Amino acid sequence: xxMSISTASTQPAAVAVRHHQRQYSQWFFLAPGLFVLLVLNIxxxxxxxxxxxxxxDLADPGLNAFVGLQxxxxxxxxxxxxxxxxxxxxxxxATVVVQFVGGFLIALALNRTDxxxxxxxxxxxxxxxxxxxxxxxxxxxFMLNADYGIVIWLFHSLGIxxxxxxxxxxxxxxSVVGVYSWEWMPFVALFLxxxxxxxxxxxxxxxxxxxxxxxQTVLRIMLPMLRQIFVILVLLQTVTAFRMFTIVDVLTAxxxxxxxxxxSYLVWQNGLNYFTMGTATSMSWIMVIIMSIFAALLxxxxxFEV
Amino acid sequence: xISAMVYRRASQIVAVLFLVLVSIIFLFPIYxxxxxxxxxxxxxxxxxxxxxxxxxxxHVWHIIAVNHLGVFFWHSLIESVASTIVVLVLATxxxxxxxxxxxxxxxxxxxFILSLKIMPPIAVIIPLYLMFTTIGLYxxxxxxxxxxxxxxxxxxxxxxxxxxxxxxxxLDESARVEGASDWQVLRHIILPLIKASLVGIGAVCVMFxxxxxxxxxxxxxxxxVTLPVATEGFLGDYIYQWSSFYASGSLxxxxxxxxxxxxxxxxxxxxxxxxxxx
Numbered sequence: 001x002x003m004s005i006s007t008a009s010t011q012p013a014a015v016a017v018r019h020h021q022r023q024y025s026q027w028f029f030l031a032p033g034l035f036v037l038l039v040l041n042i043x044x045x046x047x048x049x050x051x052x053x054x055x056x057d058l059a060d061p062g063l064n065a066f067v068g069l070q071x072x073x074x075x076x077x078x079x080x081x082x083x084x085x086x087x088x089x090x091x092x093x094a095t096v097v098v099q100f101v102g103g104f105l106i107a108l109a110l111n112r113t114d115x116x117x118x119x120x121x122x123x124x125x126x127x128x129x130x131x132x133x134x135x136x137x138x139x140x141x142f143m144l145n146a147d148y149g150i151v152i153w154l155f156h157s158l159g160i161x162x163x164x165x166x167x168x169x170x171x172x173x174x175s176v177v178g179v180y181s182w183e184w185m186p187f188v189a190l191f192l193x194x195x196x197x198x199x200x201x202x203x204x205x206x207x208x209x210x211x212x213x214x215x216q217t218v219l220r221i222m223l224p225m226l227r228q229i230f231v232i233l234v235l236l237q238t239v240t241a242f243r244m245f246t247i248v249d250v251l252t253a254x255x256x257x258x259x260x261x262x263x264s265y266l267v268w269q270n271g272l273n274y275f276t277m278g279t280a281t282s283m284s285w286i287m288v289i290i291m292s293i294f295a296a297l298l299x300x301x302x303x304f305e306v
Numbered sequence: 307x308i309s310a311m312v313y314r315r316a317s318q319i320v321a322v323l324f325l326v327l328v329s330i331i332f333l334f335p336i337y338x339x340x341x342x343x344x345x346x347x348x349x350x351x352x353x354x355x356x357x358x359x360x361x362x363x364x365h366v367w368h369i370i371a372v373n374h375l376g377v378f379f380w381h382s383l384i385e386s387v388a389s390t391i392v393v394l395v396l397a398t399x400x401x402x403x404x405x406x407x408x409x410x411x412x413x414x415x416x417x418f419i420l421s422l423k424i425m426p427p428i429a430v431i432i433p434l435y436l437m438f439t440t441i442g443l444y445x446x447x448x449x450x451x452x453x454x455x456x457x458x459x460x461x462x463x464x465x466x467x468x469x470x471x472x473x474x475x476x477l478d479e480s481a482r483v484e485g486a487s488d489w490q491v492l493r494h495i496i497l498p499l500i501k502a503s504l505v506g507i508g509a510v511c512v513m514f515x516x517x518x519x520x521x522x523x524x525x526x527x528x529x530x531v532t533l534p535v536a537t538e539g540f541l542g543d544y545i546y547q548w549s550s551f552y553a554s555g556s557l558x559x560x561x562x563x564x565x566x567x568x569x570x571x572x573x574x575x576x577x578x579x580x581x582x583x584x
Contacts, residue, residue: 025403025407025488026403026407026409026412027403028403028488029399029400029402029403029488029492030399030400030403030404030415032396032399033396033397033399033400033459033463034400034415036396036455036456036459037419037422037456037459037460040452040455040456041422041425041430041456041460044430044433044434044437045425045429045430045433047433047436047437048429048430048432048433051432051433051436105324106324106325106328108321109321109324109325109328110325112318112321114314114318115318115321115322115325117325120329121325121328121329122570122574123567123570124328124329124332124333125328125332126566126567126570126573126574127332127333127336127563127566127567128332128336129513129566129573130513130517130559130562130563130565130566131336131517131559131562131563132516132517132518132519132533132534132558132559132562133517133519134517134519134534134537134538135339135534135537135555135558135559136335138537138538138541138551138555139335139338139339139555140335143335143338148351148353150338150355153353153354153355157354182331182332182335186332190574191574194574214317239423239424242426243426243427243428245427245428245519245520246519246520249519250538263426264426264427264428264520267428267429267432268428268431268520268524271428271431271432271435272431272432272435272524277432277436280432281429281432281433284426284428284429284432285429287426287428287429288424288425288426288429291424291425291426292421292424295421295424
């Protein structure tokens, strides 16, 4: 239909009728998507909650029964679970720090007006975002291999020989953090760069007139202006890192031993390798609770400060 | 004054060298993967490593044909594209309802949709595995389309909500005074204004689905296997098929890298909007 903007007045009764219709049309537009989310997301989660209160062992179904909160109790006294929780928290903090330090430095360098070629670097940085973590993980496993990896060859040709990134606990930990940061640092860098481009220029000009050093300008003017974006990005990257699975699975398989075993990996092993579904679902619910508390706290902090 | 100029010059050089180093760090692994797909076995293991490939594209095509990688490519394509179309339709409708209607619970529902993003995939995979094996959706293409729809819908809705909130309400109000219905406002006023956002959000959704590993490895086995799972399959516990891995990995990443470069502008906007509007 053809529409033109005019100032023609409408009868009050007609407006009332239309308003009444709109009361329902909001639900009409919302319903299909909400239905999909409820059926596909909420129902499985509730089902998972129900399973977590049972012993559900697909490989040994004889003793399956309702056990109440026993699975949760067992998880909290399970050394492997607690160790994985600690590993996940350490890896998450380490990778978020690396991503932000590296990403912020890259964004600062890109933000300089006296350098050309921003677009080329930005194009390079967008590529890791487009590649599957699986391929990234396996590729780095080859490149870091102690016998024939190109990175190790590089170390050797520099005269450094005692490097075995994936075979030693510390090496495996650093590899997981490094490769995961390789995957996500470009995202943080591009994001912060885009945010820097959107900043109001006048405080920076005033600082230049006052003779502020570049370091002062960044610390005293730019960082406070970017605070809200930092909080949002930290939340996003923390939630994403906390669920890390693929890089761990293909790079170290949680090893050596269980040194780099993250919670997602442990839940996956329990659920889809040992088929002890009660244990897997209760562990995953503890993950959900931890993340919800973290997100709620961060959102609260954000609301207070903005 | 001179020292200030020297300082500026020095920091400029440091910044350029830093960006060159950064570019090498992020570009080289991708080059190494694709060039290794074009190397003979002897060259793959040469020490010192050989940077340049020695085989043509025929080698890759041969590996793709021998391993029937086309089937997995097709699964990846149909699952990511079909789910993205469903997601875009549902997300646009939901965002329209949440941004163009002023009603009581809209903020609550919007926050609920966002909160779904916080759930770790593994938490929903275990119950989905149990449900899918029961109702016969395990290891099927429709099952995976459903999975990627549920995976992408919260983010897409949230992104779309951010874009729609930027459109002034006066536009629809004046159309409503003219007697336009909701569908007409959505089709003739909102949609033309969010075309670019649709492209960006669609690209993000296709990439997430195409690159997914955890859902695919958990919920497929034979008949709906995507490229990442097939790629992983070349590296068994005992047999490593290096050339096949490199070819399969390249087949997987090259379309997405090209897509990302073409849609670069939309993609950065889509990704940054998503986090900025909450």
